[in-house]
Amino acid sequence: MKETRGPDPRVWALRVLMQSERNDVSLDLLMDDVLHKPFEPRDRHLLHALVYGVLRNRLRLDTILAAFLHQPMDRIDSRLIWILRMGLFQILEMDRVPNHAVVHTAVELTRTLRMGWAGGMVNAVLRRAIREASGVPLPVMAQEPIRALAVGASFPQWLIEKWIGRYGADETQALCGAFNRIPPLVIRTNTLRTTRDHLMRSLADSAEGIEQTRFSPDGIRMARAHAAVFRLPGFPEGHFQVQDEAAQLVGLLVDPRAGMRVLDACAGRGGKTGHLAQMMNNSGEILAVDQSGEKLSVLEREMKRLGVSMVRCRNHAWTDGPLGREEAGFDRILVDAPCSGLGVLGRNPDIRWRPDRKDLRPFALRQVAIIENSLCLLKPGGRLVYAVCSMEPEETEGVIATILQGHPEIRRVESLAELPESPVSAFWKEGAFRSSPHLDGMDGFFAAVMTTN
Known part of the structure; x- marks a missing residue:
């Protein structure tokens, strides 16, 4: 009997990334729409990791990719740039998939987008990245502090300049670091329907790192949920809303x-x-x-x-x-x-x-x-x-x-x-x-x- 597979997380991650650039729709809404699809748990986590990881590292990825491209990035089809960003992110930051498989799936994505003619370029760039990415020179703090922080933390330079002018370099670096950490899932107990203690007990097998919020009397933090929010216990019954x-x-x-x-x-x-x-x-x-x-x-x-x-x-x-x-x-x-x-x-x-x-x-x-x-x-x-x-x-x-x-x-x-x-x-x-x-x-x-x- 032929094994059935759920939706491909890489294909959907690519679609979300492309939409995030084209549309004035918030990323969380784009993700909510996609996560209603029947992903296996590990595929859902991969989708999430790819989308947020690429966006959090975009400028650093682009700086490295530029060393392997033969023309400026703004002259290359943006769809190919997103495929290359996804591939490079997996090569640099994710070790569960072998590099050769990353390259293969990136080339397959060009065919999915009916851009098979670009598969050779994607293959060549990512294979060079496997060999040479660690040697690409990046700006250093001692010589170019603003650009180094912008590239290293992957924030636009204008925003780094703005924050350094207000906070100073050290606090700006701390702020960037906080923004680049994966935030917990935070929900608010609906006290019209349940209590925080009861809700925490009902969620015990559905998430990791569950704890009460430090200040809000109704909040619950979760380091990682095992399912999409709308599939967590208590959601259909109205026991909580997502709210930081x-x-x-x-x-x-x-x-x-x-x-x-x-x-x-x-x-x-x-x-x-x-x-x-x-x-x-x-x-x-x-x-x-x-x-x-x-x-x-x-x-x-x-x-x-x-x-x-x-x-x-x-x-x-x-x-x-x-x-x-x-x-x-x-x-x-x-x-x-x-x-x-x-x-x-x-x-x-x-x-x-x-x-x-x-x-x-x-x-x-x-x-x-x-x-x-x-x-x-x-x-x-x-x-x-x-x-x-x-x-x-x-x-x-x-x-x-x-x-x-x-x-x-x-x-x-x-x-x-x-x-x-x-x-x-x-x-x-x-x-x-x-x-x-x-x-x-x-x-x-x-x-x-x-x-x-």
Whole structure:
């Protein structure tokens, strides 16, 4: 009887890598779509390792590959470049597959893409790499510190320059190292359906390195899951959502209470919406707003899975103006604004290669517009929390300064004495919540609190 095989992880890794460059779709969503395919566990791990490993090492791989190419990389079909990157990554960083097999599968990928004419070039370049990659000269810190760190850690040089100017070379190196480590899977217990202790017991045979999060009271960290998230015990029953600990702490900062009216202004697919709802014990009202109807459809399905019935959805683009005054009177507003994502480069390494991240002014202008158009809906004495998964000044303090300058009726809550005592206090620095991957072992977030005078 002929043995049946699941989908080829290398083919799908190549497709994800090519899509990550062409589309403005986040890597985690691309991976979610692919991982619904029936991969064997070891093939799923290989797919994951190839996609994230190539993206985390892209500049170093390109620097080495350039030594073996006869023309500039930007003149070679990008599909071939991705095949070569995948092959070189396996040669340099993965030892389970023999090098000759790596070369063979890389050549086969050219045929899969109907580019068999390029198989000879791929074969020649990778065979040279097997023999000579270790001898390719790379920039050294003593002579070219910025370029050496950029190539060694595989970050664009403009971003290294930006960080060194703010943090210095040593801290920048530590930050890059943190972003290049494989992050744990972090989930948040849905306390409407279960407890953290019960959930940890149910996951015991499905993951390695399970432990409670250090600060969030509902979080669980896993070094490695044995299955895709949606196949883990408890997922169909709505016992958890995937959410980094820093994002969970931002939810605690909002501090919604049962019976309140809460606006989740940039709700997306509902990660923070579900958290707010469980903190409110599913009592009161949450208006979840997003400009993407597709995301709101996902959010509605998520709320059903979680057993949340208090959320009302509304499709709206804040850059077009505010909602009608009939929606005013919110006790809490969360503006978890679309941003550069430069604080979550560990989970989304593709973002570092997006050229639009070099200029953050468009992001900041959009963030200011969202806050200004939602502020008018805040109840007197209510609280607006502005949050971004970024540590960059343009998207953090710069946005808050612009808002305060244009709205004298609003003030920033800078003292913890005005906020409820919670684990957030460990991250309250200079009047804001700030988490850093290299200092705190979690995503890089910023959150500030504003209220009416």
